[in-house]
Amino acid sequence: MTSNNHSSATGQPARICQFKMVLLGESAVGKSSLVLRFVKGKFHEYEVSTIGAAFLTQTVSIGDITVKLELWDTAGQERYQSLAPMYYRGAQAAIVVYDITNADTFSRAKVWVKELQRQATSNIIIALAGNKVDLATTTRQVEIADAQTYAEENGLIFMETSAKTSMNVNDIFMVIARKLPKTQDTSNRSGGLEHGNESQSVTGGCCGSK
Numbered sequence: 556m557t558s559n560n561h562s563s564a565t566g567q568p569a570r571i572c573q574f575k576m577v578l579l580g581e582s583a584v585g586k587s588s589l590v591l592r593f594v595k596g597k598f599h600e601y602e603v604s605t606i607g608a609a610f611l612t613q614t615v616s617i618g619d620i621t622v623k624l625e626l627w628d629t630a631g632q633e634r635y636q637s638l639a640p641m642y643y644r645g646a647q648a649a650i651v652v653y654d655i656t657n658a659d660t661f662s663r664a665k666v667w668v669k670e671l672q673r674q675a676t677s678n679i680i681i682a683l684a685g686n687k688v689d690l691a692t693t694t695r696q697v698e699i700a701d702a703q704t705y706a707e708e709n710g711l712i713f714m715e716t717s718a719k720t721s722m723n724v725n726d727i728f729m730v731i732a733r734k735l736p737k738t739q740d741t742s743n744r745s746g747g748l749e750h751g752n753e754s755q756s757v758t759g760g761c762c763g764s765k
Contacts, residue, residue, distance in 0.1 A: 570620045572737050576728075577627040577643040579667045580652035581660045585686040588718035589652065590628045593728050598719050615732050622732045640674060648680040648731045653702075655685045655715060656694040661702065668709060680734050682712035682727055689717040 578586040591597050594613045614623045627642045643649060649671055653664040664683065671681055683706050685697060699715060706713030712730055716723040 570737070571623065572620055572735070573623040573625065574647045574732075574735050575625045575627065575645055576648040576650065576731065577629060577646045578650045578652060579629055579639060579643065579671070581654075581657075581663045584652045584654040584657075584660050585716075585718050586628050586650075586652050589650070589684065589686065589716060589724055590626050592718045592721055592724045594626065596721075598721075613728075615729060617733055617737070620737055622735065622737075624728070624732065639670075643671065643675050646675060646679060647735055648682070649675065650682045650684050650727065650731070651711075652684045652686050653697065654687050655697045655699075655702075656687055656690050658696040661685075661697045665705065668711065672709075678736075680712070680731055681710075682714070682731055684727055685713075685715040686718060688715040688722060689719050691715075 578590060580586055588598060590611055594611045611626045611628070612623060613626065614621055616622070627646070629639055629642050651664045651667045651671070653660040655661075668681060668683070671679060683702065685699070685702050702715075703713055705711075712727065712734070714723045714727045714730075716727060718724060
């Protein structure tokens, strides 16, 4: 999945695309756990709540294109929610996460979707993730059919996920990565200083050879 190879099978330089993706949702729905599972293949049973936002990157290969995803994991606590527009501004994709064992988080997820549709980039790709599906047999409160219907009515990608078991975690990120446009001119790209998995700026989905 991860690729540091910048040459395609034909020997030509591979195209590099970089996109900003934001995760939104209530506190404790598992946003950080989804990112951790996708980027590092790990799961922590007791994850410390995010303060403000956390930032990680992951690269994936889509054919001969290397897609670099800038993943912004936002805090779900109410006192931080006013900061959310700062993080989803300029994002090409978003995953709105809810907890299938907590109906209130699904209601709040709908509010996040509406906010993105109203205020984010007009062509933003939005996915809805019903997390903690590993608990479905005992404590499910949100039926998959209800979430599926809502997603279809609003043009959302939808999957139920489990950061704990890894079910559909890579899949939801990869479906989004495949849908992201990869034809933008590199002249639109803004630069950024990066240190490991942390970055000082946000860049927008532009492709170039490297």
